[in-house]
Amino acid sequence: MKTLKIAIAGAGAISEFHLKGWREQDGIELCAICDPDPKRAQARADEFGIRNVFADTETMLLKTRPDAVDIITPVNTHAPLVRLCADLGIDVMCQKPMTPTVPEAEALIEYVGDRVRFMVHENYRFRPHYAEVGNRIQNGELGKVRHARLTVRSSSVFDYGDKTPFLLGRQPYFGVFTHLLVFEVLIHHLDALRSIFGEMTVVAAALDRINPVLNGEDAAVITLRSEDGVLIVIDANISALGYPPLPTDRLEVLGEADTLVLDRETISLLSRNEPVTIHDLQANYQACFSGAVREFANGLRTGAPFATDRLDNLKTLRLMSSVYEKAGNPL
Template sequence: MPNTIRVAVSGAGAISEFHLKGWQAQDDVELVAISDPDLDRARARAAEFSIPQVFDDTEKMLDEVKPDAVDIITPVGTHATLVRMAADRSIHVKCQKPMTPTVAEAEELIGAVGDKVRFMVHENYRFRPHYAEVAQRVSNNEVGKVMAARLTVRSSSLNDYPGKTPFLLGRQPYLANFKRLLVFEILIHHLDALRSILGELEVVSAHLGQVNKALSGEDMALVTLRTIDGALVLIDANVSALGYPPLPTDRLEIMGDADTLVLDREKLFLMSREEPVTVHDLKANYQACFTGAVSAFVEGLRSGKTFPTDRMDNLKTLRLMEDIYRAAGVDI
C-alpha cells in the first residue's frame, strides 16, 4: 500500500456519518471522493467531511478518481454489483453488512472476486468495546469452560405509540418492506459478536414472530444455538417492545463451570464478586465500533493480515442467519 491510502465512499445515507468519522480518525488516510444517486446528499456529506470530489455514479467515481480502496455503504441489493465493479479495477473493498441478500449470492460474489483485491465486510458489533471485553475475558478463562449463554435484546426500534414513527423506520423507512427483518438486519450483528466470543455455532431451533403488523418481516425471535463444545446458547429478541429505548439494549450471560460473566447494558461483571464492575459508555461505543472496523480494514491493508471480518469469515455469519430462517420455516 502507498504511504497514504486514498479512499472513496459509495453511499451518503444516514449511516455514512459514522463510517466517515471512522475514516477521519485514521492516520495517513485521505477521503478523496463520495458518490450517491442523490447528489445533494453527497454534496452535504462532502461539505461536512471536507471531501473534495462528489459524484452521483459510483462507476464514474472509481474510473475518474482511481482510489486505493472504496467503502460501500449502500442498500444490500447493490453490494454485489459495486464490489465486482471495484474488484475489476483492482480497488480494495470494505462493504457494509450484509454482504449480499443470500448465502448463494455471497458465495458467487466471493468466487468472482477471488484474490483480485482485499475484501472485508463492515460487520462492527465485535468491535464494540463492551463485546470485545466479553470476548477477551472469556478467552482469559474467567468463566472456565462455557456451559451455556443467554442473550436478551430489547428495543422499540420498529414500534412506537400511535402517531409516532418508530426510530429505525424513520432512519431507514425501506426496512418496513423487508420480508426478512429482525434476524437479517439486526440479529446478524449479534450472531457475529457471539461467534467472536464463543466460536462457531449451529442452529438448533428458531421461532419468529411479529408485534408490529405494519411490517412485512419479523420483529421477535427465539433462537437456540449450540457451540462446538456443546454449550447451549439462547437468543431472545424483541425490537418492537414499547417502553424500551429506540436502540437495542443487550443483556448477555456467559455461564461457565467457574463463574458467570454478565453484560447488562453498559455494565460488565462477574456474578461471584461485587467488584470490579466495568461501566461502558454505550453512546461512545456506538461510534467506536465503526471506527474499530475501519481501523481493522486499514491495518489489514497495511500488514497483509486477514481482516477479522474478512469475506470468508463473514460468510459463516451469513450461513447462521439463513439457518435460523430455515429452522423457522421461512423460505430463503
C-alpha cells in the same frame, strides 16, 4: 506512512458513522463520495471535507482511482459494486449483509477471488463491551463455559403514538423487507457471538411479528449450540414498547467457575467482589464503526487478514440463513 485514498459509495444515514471512523485514522485521504441523491452526497462532502462528489460509483472510481472503496449502500447493490471494484483492481469494504442470500455471496466471493482485498463491515465484534466479554472468557475467568443467554430489546420499529419508529425513520425501506429482525439486526449479534464462542449451529428458531404494518419479523427466539457444547439462546424483540429506540443487550454467560453478565452498559461477575465495568454505550456505538474501519486500513497497509473478511463473514451469513430455515421462512 503511505496515505490511503479512500472513496465512499453511499451517503445515507449510516455513512456518518463510517466517515467519523475514517476521520479518526492517520494517513487517510477521503478523496470522493457518491450517492444517487446529489444533495445528500454534497452535504456529507461538506461535513467531512471531501472535495469530489459524484452521482454514481463507476464514474467516481474511474476519475479518482482510489486505493479502496467503502460501500455503504442498500444490500441489493452490494454485489454489483463489489464486482466493479474487483474488475478495476480496487480493494473494498462492504456493509453487511454481504448479499441477500448465501448463494449470491458464494458467487460473489468466487468472482472476486484474490484479485482485491475484500472485507465486510460487520462491526459488533468491535464493540468494546463485547470485546471485553470475549477477552474475559478467553482469559479463563468463567472456567469452562456451559450456557449463555442474550436478550435484545428496543422499540426500533414500533413506537408510541404517532411517531415514526426510529429504524423506519432512518431506513424506511426496512418496512417492506420480508426478512427483518434476524437479517438486519441479529446478524450483528450472531457475528459477535461467533467471535466469543466460536462456530455455532442453529438448533431451533421461532419468529413473530408484533407490529402488523411490517412485512418481516420483529421478534425471535433462537437456540444454538457451539462446537464446544455451549448452549446459547437469543431472545429478541425490536417492537418492545417502553424500551429505547436503539437495541439494548443483556448477555449472561454461565461457566463452571463463575457467571458473567453484560447488562446494557455494565459488566460484572456474580460471585466475586470486584469493581463493575461501566461502558459508555453512546461512545461504543461509534467505536465499533471506527474499529471496523481501523481493521480494514491496517489490513491494507500490513497485509494482515481481516477479522471479518469475506470468508469469515460468509459463515455469519450462513448462520443467519440457517435461522430462517429452522423457522420455516427461508431466504
